[in-house]
Amino acid sequence: MRGELSRDGIVRAALRLVTEDGLARLTMRRLGAELGVEGMAVYHHFRNKDELLQALAEAVFEDPPPPSGDWRADFRALSHAGRAALNRYPEVFPLLLSRPLTGKPALRHREAQYAVLHAAGLRDERLLDASRTWGSYLLGYAVVEHEARTGTRSGRDWSPPPAAEFPLISALDRFQATRTFDEQFDIGLGHVLAAIEQLARG
Numbered sequence: 001m002r003g004e005l006s007r008d009g010i011v012r013a014a015l016r017l018v019t020e021d022g023l024a025r026l027t028m029r030r031l032g033a034e035l036g037v038e039g040m041a042v043y044h045h046f047r048n049k050d051e052l053l054q055a056l057a058e059a060v061f062e063d064p065p066p067p068s069g070d071w072r073a074d075f076r077a078l079s080h081a082g083r084a085a086l087n088r089y090p091e092v093f094p095l096l097l098s099r100p101l102t103g104k105p106a107l108r109h110r111e112a113q114y115a116v117l118h119a120a121g122l123r124d125e126r127l128l129d130a131s132r133t134w135g136s137y138l139l140g141y142a143v144v145e146h147e148a149r150t151g152t153r154s155g156r157d158w159s160p161p162p163a164a165e166f167p168l169i170s171a172l173d174r175f176q177a178t179r180t181f182d183e184q185f186d187i188g189l190g191h192v193l194a195a196i197e198q199l200a201r202g
Helices: 007-021 028-035 039-044 049-058 071-088 090-098 104-119 124-150 167-175 181-201
Strands: none
Touching (some): 007 028, 007 049, 007 090, 028 039, 028 049, 071 104, 071 124, 090 124, 104 124, 124 181
16 A cells, blocks of 8 residues: 555645545554555654644745746746745645745745746845745735634634724724735835835835
8 A cells, every 4th residue: 555655645635635635633653544655654754743744834835937038927926826835725824834845846936936036137135035925925915814814813702992092093994904915015016126126226
């Protein structure tokens, strides 16, 4: 049976279990049962559960879109691909926040992002500054979106504070729900893109 298993097959089975039952219920024994083998058979491909969890985190990434020759279009395409990756498996999302992503799929995305910024004319520290700002927007937006979609935010429903004490918050409250997640994401991307263009000109 050992020869019939593969790392990719194990990861796919683990993703099915996590999607159906949650990350906390993933065990090597349950994974083995899903694959039709003893749980110990999984250890022939993964040294321990942590290595498997790392593989699950890396599995959210697919190959980045190919470059088009227009760095602005590539910036948007990569941004949407990155957002899709972060949203692909909501139950795996906590793993993405708890460990560095150093596998080849994630590195291919990073290399593609660097290539976009290089095509924009950025080099060295300025390229890294722009990349970190871009990445922080993607991850930060994904955190807010994940919390909203999965209902993980704690506390009571939002209600505006007293207008006399917080006039601007109160005045803007009526606009809180006027954008969809897709619309707001694209608006934010426009701001990040404008900043990168300014940095490139500078």
